[in-house]
Amino acid sequence: MTGEFLTCKDCDFEWHRKDGLACPICKNKSDTEITPEYEGGMFGTGKKPKRLALYYQAIGLIALVYLLYLVFGA
Numbered sequence: 001m002t003g004e005f006l007t008c009k010d011c012d013f014e015w016h017r018k019d020g021l022a023c024p025i026c027k028n029k030s031d032t033e034i035t036p037e038y039e040g041g042m043f044g045t046g047k048k049p050k051r052l053a054l055y056y057q058a059i060g061l062i063a064l065v066y067l068l069y070l071v072f073g074a
């Protein structure tokens with residue numbers, strides 16, 4: 001009788017074996033945890049400013065080289 005039902009060791013939820021071996025509650029929980037993480041990656045302050053700084057650094061370097069070329073090339 002108990003073999004037909006599975007109990008989650010994380011949230012104590014009990015479900016029938018035919019609904020799947022993974023706990024439906026914890027499965028949903030991990031699904032909703034993925035979304036904020038994904039949005040945090042998209043709008044996070046970690047990567048974008050760094051990339052933008054590199055972009056400006058590259059433009060600054062090119063401008064400097066071009067200025068030196070103008071000064072010493074003329």
Ligand SMILES: [Zn+2]
Pocket residue numbers: 008009010011012013023024025026027
């Ligand atoms: Zn669970």
